[in-house]
Amino acid sequence: xxxxxxxxxxxxxxxxxxxxxxxxxxxxxxxxxxxxxxxxxxxxxxxxxxxxxxxxxxxxxxxxxxxxxxxxxxxxxxxxxxxxxxxxxxxxxxxxxxxxxxxxxxxxxxxxxxxxxxxxxxxxxxxxxxxxxxxxxxxxxxxxxxxxxxxxxxxxxxxxxxxxxxxxxxxxxxxxxxxxxxxxxxxxxxxxxxxxxxxxxxxxxxxxxxxxxxxxxxxxxxxxxxxxxxxxxxxxxxxxxxxxxxxxxxxxxxxxxxxxxxxxxxxxxxxxxxxxxxxxxxxxxxxxxxxxxxxxxxxxxxxxxxxxxxxxxxxx
Amino acid sequence: xxxxxxxxxxxxxxxxxxxxxxxxxxxxxxxxxxxxxxxxxxxxxxxxxxxxxxxxxxxxxxxxxxxxxxxxxxxxxxxxxxxxxxxxxxxxxxxxxxxxxxxxxxxxxxxxxxxxxxxxxxxxxxxxxxxxxxxxxxxxxxxxxxxxxxxxxxxxxxxxxxxxxxxxxxxxxxxx
Numbered sequence: 001x002x003x004x005x006x007x008x009x010x011x012x013x014x015x016x017x018x019x020x021x022x023x024x025x026x027x028x029x030x031x032x033x034x035x036x037x038x039x040x041x042x043x044x045x046x047x048x049x050x051x052x053x054x055x056x057x058x059x060x061x062x063x064x065x066x067x068x069x070x071x072x073x074x075x076x077x078x079x080x081x082x083x084x085x086x087x088x089x090x091x092x093x094x095x096x097x098x099x100x101x102x103x104x105x106x107x108x109x110x111x112x113x114x115x116x117x118x119x120x121x122x123x124x125x126x127x128x129x130x131x132x133x134x135x136x137x138x139x140x141x142x143x144x145x146x147x148x149x150x151x152x153x154x155x156x157x158x159x160x161x162x163x164x165x166x167x168x169x170x171x172x173x174x175x176x177x178x179x180x181x182x183x184x185x186x187x188x189x190x191x192x193x194x195x196x197x198x199x200x201x202x203x204x205x206x207x208x209x210x211x212x213x214x215x216x217x218x219x220x221x222x223x224x225x226x227x228x229x230x231x232x233x234x235x236x237x238x239x240x241x242x243x244x245x246x247x248x249x250x251x252x253x254x255x256x257x258x259x260x261x262x263x264x265x266x267x268x269x270x271x272x273x274x275x276x277x278x279x280x281x282x283x284x285x286x287x288x289x290x291x292x293x294x295x296x297x298x299x300x301x302x303x304x305x306x307x308x309x310x311x312x313x314x315x316x
Numbered sequence: 317x318x319x320x321x322x323x324x325x326x327x328x329x330x331x332x333x334x335x336x337x338x339x340x341x342x343x344x345x346x347x348x349x350x351x352x353x354x355x356x357x358x359x360x361x362x363x364x365x366x367x368x369x370x371x372x373x374x375x376x377x378x379x380x381x382x383x384x385x386x387x388x389x390x391x392x393x394x395x396x397x398x399x400x401x402x403x404x405x406x407x408x409x410x411x412x413x414x415x416x417x418x419x420x421x422x423x424x425x426x427x428x429x430x431x432x433x434x435x436x437x438x439x440x441x442x443x444x445x446x447x448x449x450x451x452x453x454x455x456x457x458x459x460x461x462x463x464x465x466x467x468x469x470x471x472x473x474x475x476x477x478x479x480x481x482x483x484x485x486x487x488x489x490x491x492x
Binding site: 002003004005006007024027028030031032033034035038039040042043044045046048303304307308 | 385392394396
């Protein structure tokens with residue numbers, strides 16, 4: 001039997017992964033996607049393991065997706081949210097984590113407003129630590145499910161023109177996507193208002209433009225990011241209406257895209273702001289397939305990180 | 317390490333033909349027969365057996381592939397996770413007579429995992445086991461219904477089945 005080259009107990013970000021590791025994750029996800037199509041949508045791979053969803057920042061879809069992924073692998077799941085935990089009593093992240101470890105948990109999925117929080121936990125704990133979003137730093141499983149969807153629909157990623165549109169500055173989805181897509185050989189263009197898409201992003205190896213019509217003209221994939229009201233402490237553009245008019249994907253702009261350009265959005269979508277309602281529901285939109293694929297990708301991540309011993313010697 | 321040939325292409329072909337006749341003999345109502353091969357090498361063997369049984373009975377049988385990696389019982393003992401692939405069973409298994417096909421029968425743990433997984437695709441009327449090689453050393457109460465060749469082995473030896481579809485030629489070798 002063949003084993004994978006995967007030898008990490010944690011998934012902290014895309015930045016540290018090799019191309020082989022990314023492909024291993026995507027190939028494993030292909031197998032797990034098929035499990036969702038069976039009569040019994042559950043396999044015993046992580047039977048007896050316990051996973052904690054430690055969400056210090058609100059989330060519905062990512063938390064639900066991780067919870068369902070763990071359950072389909074037969075792991076037990078506990079959800080901890082800030083409001084219902086001792087974090088409101090002043091407990092530090094370190095103490096919360098050590099208490100969870102004392103309960104013999106095997107996997108901790110963490111979302112935190114501070115960049116680097118999962119990395120801190122990974123050094124502290126024996127359990128597998130999975131980053132479900134840390135500040136504006138990384139959201140690796142979102143980038144992996146985006147890549148999985150592109151690969152599934154387009155057959156490959158290398159050479160494709162991918163335009164990421166919208167709030168890049170505050171977006172961990174954008175950063176993880178940029179790292180992943182450039183590693184796999186896509187040409188990445190970032191577009192949006194200059195306040196949200198600064199030129200410094202050219203250092204990531206992508207193109208930056210503030211002309212949306214030019215950015216979408218040759219795109220094979222258009223990934224729209226949500227305008228994050230909650231993360232913007234100052235106004236980065238005059239009004240929501242003006243953003244929609246200047247940078248939203250409306251019908252006129254959509255008509256000028258390539259006929260096979262694919263529309264993606266990590267959700268939740270703001271209909272009528274970054275994307276026109278009809279475009280979100282059209283045949284070229286893969287927004288709901290991204291959700292289905294997210295489950296398969298998260299099953300693959302949990303399986304690979306928690307499915308072996310990952311001892312330092314590596315070999316059997 | 318020394319290598320000895322256990323079966324050449326012609327012997328392998330004769331064994332499969334005999335197994336196909338045994339399957340026909342033991343399934344007087346063949347309408348419900350389906351063949352499921354355990355990836356990787358069980359899959360082409362299942363296809364060949366289905367073709368041979370089909371040629372005898374002048375009909376076609378559904379053939380599926382099973383990847384059992386997600387159902388293994390040794391995941392927590394392994395250093396690196398196994399490579400998992402998709403299973404490909406596009407038909408309901410409820411009330412079917414499943415012929416489960418693998419290349420080498422050894423501890424029986426793969427077969428246990430395969431039977432667990434098969435039940436996720438429906439409730440078969442019965443499951444029969446066909447294995448090209450039975451090398452002994454069972455760790456579970458599992459026995460094959462159809463065997464190509466019984467090979468007494470030592471625990472440390474390796475039996476390798478090579479098939480044209482995957483390896484470019486038909487051959488069974490033992491590595492000591």
